[in-house]
Amino acid sequence: MIAHLRGRLFSKQPGQAIVEAAGVGYDVTISVPTFTSLPAEGTEVSLHIHTQVREDLIALFGFFDLREKRLFERLITVSGVGPKLAVTILSGLDPDRMIAAIRAQDHATLTRIPGVGKKLAERLSLELRDKMEDMATAPAAAVVSAGPAADDVLSALTNLGYQRPAALKAIETVVEKDKALGEDFDQLFRAALKVIR
Structure with missing residues (x-):
């Protein structure tokens, strides 16, 4: 069973991504949130995979977020x-x-x-x-603990099209390394952009 796939993003469109790994192009069905999270074509991508096996078909369903x-x-x-x-x-x-x-x-x-x-x-x-x-998550608590600028940065990242869970994780990651970042919108925003996936 294929559970994870890493390779070059050969092509992408809403509903479908083709990932090339070891010379093989895998046709993966994806959701809209995964499509919007994908990097540019030609770059490396990593997807969590659910494999469906039927008598007449092997289908891969890919997700950017676990x-x-x-x-x-x-x-x-x-x-x-x-x-x-x-x-x-x-x-x-x-x-x-x-x-x-x-x-x-x-x-x-x-x-x-x-x-x-x-x-x-x-x-x-x-x-x-x-x-x-x-x-179920408690996103509000996570944002509050990250500092006063975190809420605005979370809003800015989601407005740019990043998924809320990925944006939250990026904010928490950078604040964990440097608590002072949670006080400054510009610094936190730039740092979160560098680590968001």
Whole structure:
């Protein structure tokens, strides 16, 4: 089973990336958040992979963020949710909002995702509500502990298109090395940009 893939990003488009590793081009289905996180074509990329094997097909589903892969693997345990629909669901709502909606049984938010009707929203909440505890985050606390500039830097990075979990991790990483960075927006922003993935 392929669980991880590192190589040159041969090409990318919404929904698909081709990663060349050891002379082989792997066709990987990706979500919109993963697409927006990918580097430029021709550069090295690293993806977490879920491999689906059927009689007539071997399909690779790739995720820039490990948390997104874990969420995908929980979504496909729900009856009626195949890998393609799971990718659509991940593309329609960011992981934090989706986890919150499932845990709160917020069917109205879930039905805004293309392909998710009322019955499927109810099934997602019913089958996954208790399986989301370990995936829920407390982003506000993490940002507050990083210093007064952290909230503005997080907002700036997400406005630039970076995923919130990746932006949070970058901020925490640089503040861990130098606490003073949390006091200054410009310095923290530049430092976070250097380490964000």
